[in-house]
Structures are given as structure tokens and as C-alpha cells.
Amino acid sequence: MGELKGKIKEKEGEVKGKIKELKGELKGKSKEKEGEIKGKTKEEV
Known part of the structure; x- marks a missing residue:
């Protein structure tokens, strides 16, 4: 159980990071x- 929880937390962290x-x-x-866009509008003006 502890190992599984650790893996799930790891995945959650990876997903949150991504x-x-x-x-x-x-x-x-x-x-x-x-x-x-600002650059283009300045050029046009």
C-alpha cells in the first residue's frame, strides 16, 4: 500500500508539473x- 500511494503521489506531481x-x-x-500585435500596430501607425 505504501509503495502504491508513493507511486500515485509521484504521478500526481508529474501531472501537476506538466x-x-x-x-x-x-x-x-x-x-x-x-x-x-503591438509591434505590428505600431508599425502601421
Whole structure:
């Protein structure tokens, strides 16, 4: 039982880590896009 619980916690940690990574990537990408859009609008003006 202890071993199984340990493995489950490990998996949970992995999943949470991956989710945080993905959220960070998405935030980074949206900020990048914002910067690109702002850059383009400044160029056009």
C-alpha cells in the first residue's frame, strides 16, 4: 500500500508539473503574440 500511494503521489506531481509547464508556455505564447500585435500596430501607425 505504501509503495502504491508513493507511486500515485509521484504521478500526481508529474501531472501537476506538466500542467504548470503548459500553462507557463501558453502564457509565454500569448505574451509573445501580444508583443507581435503591438509591434505590428505600431508599425502601421
